[in-house]
Amino acid sequence: MAFNTGYVVLSIFATIFFAFKALTKWRPSIHVPNPLHVKTRLNSMTSLLPFHTKTVDDEIKEITALADCHETAARLAELIHKDGAGSWPPRCNYVDSSWPAALRPYIDIYHEMKALLPAAKPSLVDEENRVRIDYFRARHAKLLEDKVDLEAVTQLLKAAEAGRWDAFPRDVYNAFYCCIAWHRHAYRWGTIPSVRPAQLELSLPLPAQLTSPWTSLQSHFGLNSDSGNIMSNIVLNFSPPGIYQFRINTGLPGQIQTSEEEFSRVLREVEGGSIPIYSAIIHAILAYSRGDFVSCLQHTKQIAEGLRPVLSEYYDRVHDKTIARSAWLSHVQGFYAWGMGFQDEKTGEWVKFDGLSGNQVMLFQAVDAFLGLDVYLGEAARMGNVPRLQREFCEAVGRASFRERLGREGIEGRIRTEMAEIVKRLRVFRSAHRSRAKEYLLVPAPERLPMTAGKSLLKADMEESLEFLDAFMVGRLQQTV
Numbered sequence: 137m138a139f140n141t142g143y144v145v146l147s148i149f150a151t152i153f154f155a156f157k158a159l160t161k162w163r164p165s166i167h168v169p170n171p172l173h174v175k176t177r178l179n180s181m182t183s184l185l186p187f188h189t190k191t192v193d194d195e196i197k198e199i200t201a202l203a204d205c206h207e208t209a210a211r212l213a214e215l216i217h218k219d220g221a222g223s224w225p226p227r228c229n230y231v232d233s234s235w236p237a238a239l240r241p242y243i244d245i246y247h248e249m250k251a252l253l254p255a256a257k258p259s260l261v262d263e264e265n266r267v268r269i270d271y272f273r274a275r276h277a278k279l280l281e282d283k284v285d286l287e288a289v290t291q292l293l294k295a296a297e298a299g300r301w302d303a304f305p306r307d308v309y310n311a312f313y314c315c316i317a318w319h320r321h322a323y324r325w326g327t328i329p330s331v332r333p334a335q336l337e338l339s340l341p342l343p344a345q346l347t348s349p350w351t352s353l354q355s356h357f358g359l360n361s362d363s364g365n366i367m368s369n370i371v372l373n374f375s376p377p378g379i380y381q382f383r384i385n386t387g388l389p390g391q392i393q394t395s396e397e398e399f400s401r402v403l404r405e406v407e408g409g410s411i412p413i414y415s416a417i418i419h420a421i422l423a424y425s426r427g428d429f430v431s432c433l434q435h436t437k438q439i440a441e442g443l444r445p446v447l448s449e450y451y452d453r454v455h456d457k458t459i460a461r462s463a464w465l466s467h468v469q470g471f472y473a474w475g476m477g478f479q480d481e482k483t484g485e486w487v488k489f490d491g492l493s494g495n496q497v498m499l500f501q502a503v504d505a506f507l508g509l510d511v512y513l514g515e516a517a518r519m520g521n522v523p524r525l526q527r528e529f530c531e532a533v534g535r536a537s538f539r540e541r542l543g544r545e546g547i548e549g550r551i552r553t554e555m556a557e558i559v560k561r562l563r564v565f566r567s568a569h570r571s572r573a574k575e576y577l578l579v580p581a582p583e584r585l586p587m588t589a590g591k592s593l594l595k596a597d598m599e600e601s602l603e604f605l606d607a608f609m610v611g612r613l614q615q616t617v
C-alpha cells in the first residue's frame with residue numbers, strides 16, 4: 137500500500153474516530169437495516185456524502201481518489217479511465233460526425249450489409265446456405281476493399297497506440313472496437329442463424345480491413361482471441377443514453393429483434409450497474425487492511441445488498457417473455473459464437489477460439505475473487521476474452537481477499553456472516569442460471585449442429601452436450617461455498 141496524502145487524510149479521520157470512540161461510550165451501530173441508506177460511511181474520504189445519493193460519477197471520483205491507497209483502487213481507476221473512457225459502463229461515441237473520416241466507411245458498410253445478414257427462417261439445405269454465405273462474404277469484402285482506406289485507418293490506430301487520444305478519442309475507439317467486432321462476426325457467419333457449413337469451417341481468412349485493425353485493438357485491450365468478447369460485442373454496443381447500436385437481426389419480426397436487444401441489455405446493465413459493488417469491495421479491503429472491522433462489515437454488507445438490484449437485471453429479463461426462447465438460440469447466440477482457429481506454425485497445434493459467454497462478465501470474476509474462490513475461466517479463455525485491465529483488477533482483488541484470515545467471533549464473525557450472504561446470493565444466481573440456460577439451449581435448431589457461443593461445437597446430440605455444459609455450471613455451484 138502506498139503512503140501518500142490520501143492515506144494520511146484517511147489515517148487522521150481514523151485516529152479522530154477511534155479517539156472519539158475511546159473517550160465516549162458511543163459505539164457505531166452495526167445493526168444497519170439497509171446499508172444502502174446509511175447516512176454516512178465511516179472512514180472513507182467522501183464519507184460525508186450520503187450513500188444513497190451517490191451517482192456513478194461520485195463513485196468514480198471516490199475510486200480515483202483512493203488510487204494511491206491500494207492497488208485494487210488503482211487498477212479499477214485505470215480500467216475506468218482507460219477502457220471505460222472515464223466512465224462505467226464504458227463510454228462509446230456513436231455520433232458519425234465525431235468519428236475520424238477514415239473510420240466512417242465501416243459504419244456505412246454496416247448499414248449496407250445489415251439487412252443481408254439475417255434470415256427469418258434458415259434453409260436446411262447445406263448447398264443453399266453455402267451460396268448465401270459466399271454471397272454475403274463476397275459483397276462484404278468488396279465493400280471493405282472499395283471504401284476503406286486501410287493506410288489511413290492504420291495511421292489512426294498507430295496514433296492511439298502512441299497515446300495520442302486527441303486524434304482518436306477513447307470513446308470513439310471503444311465504439312470502433314464494437315463496430316469491427318460486428319463486422320468480423322457478420323463475416324464469420326455470412327448468414328444468421330449460423331448454419332452447418334459455416335460451423336464446419338476450421339479457419340477462415342478475413343479481409344485485411346477486418347484483421348489489421350483487430351490485431352491493433354486486441355493488443356490495446358490485452359487480448360489474443362480472433363473472436364469478439366462480452367465487452368467488444370455487447371457492453372460497448374450502446375450509446376450513452378442506452379441506445380442499442382449494431383444489430384444482428386435487422387428487418388426481422390419484432391420479437392426476434394427485441395430478444396436480441398434485451399439479451400444485450402441484461403449483460404450491459406449487470407456490468408454497468410456493478411460500480412457500487414466494486415467500490416464496496418475496495419472499501420471493504422481498505423477497511424480490513426487498516427484494522428477497521430466495523431467499516432469493513434458495513435462495506436461487505438453493501439456488496440451483498442448491491443448484488444440484489446444487479447442480479448435482478450438477470451432474474452427479471454432472462455425469461456421467455458422478454459428474451460423469447462424461440463429466438464435466442466438461433467438468432468442471437470449463433471452470431472456471438474466463433475468456433476474457428478488456426479494451426480500454430482511453431483508447435484503445429486490447432487489453436488481454436490470460442491466466442492462470447494456470460495462467464496466473461498467482470499462482476500462475477502470480481503466477487504468470486506473477493507470471496508477467495510478459484511478463478512472460473514481457464515488461462516486461455518481469460519487471455520482471449522477478458523481485457524487485461526479487468527484481469528488485473530480481479531487479480532488485485534484476489535490477492536487482497538481476507539476471508540480466510542477472518543476470525544470466527546465478534547465483528548470478524550459478523551463479516552464472515554455477510555460473506556456467507558454474498559455466497560448465498562451467488563449460489564441462487566448459479567442455480568437459477570443453470571435451469572434457465574438449459575431451457576434456452578434445448579430449443580430445436582435444425583439448421584445447425586449443437587454449439588454454444590462460449591464453448592463452440594459440442595457433441596452431436598444436444599442432450600449429451602447439455603451434460604457437458606451442465607458439468608461447468610454444477611462444478612461452479614459446488615465451488616461457491
Ligand code: HEM
Nearest residue numbers: 402406450493494495500566573576577590605608609612
Ligand atoms: C439465456 C442465455 C444464457 C445461456 C443459455 C447461458 C449458458 C451458459 C452456459 C452453458 C454456461 C457454462 C459454460 C460456460 O462457461 O460458457 C454459462 C456460464 C456462465 N454464464 Fe451464462 N448463459 C446465458 C446468459 C447469461 C447471462 C445474461 C449472464 C450474466 C448476466 C450469464 C453469466 C454466466 C456466468 C457468470 C457463467 C460462468 C459460470 C458461473 O459463474 O456460474 N449467462 N452460461
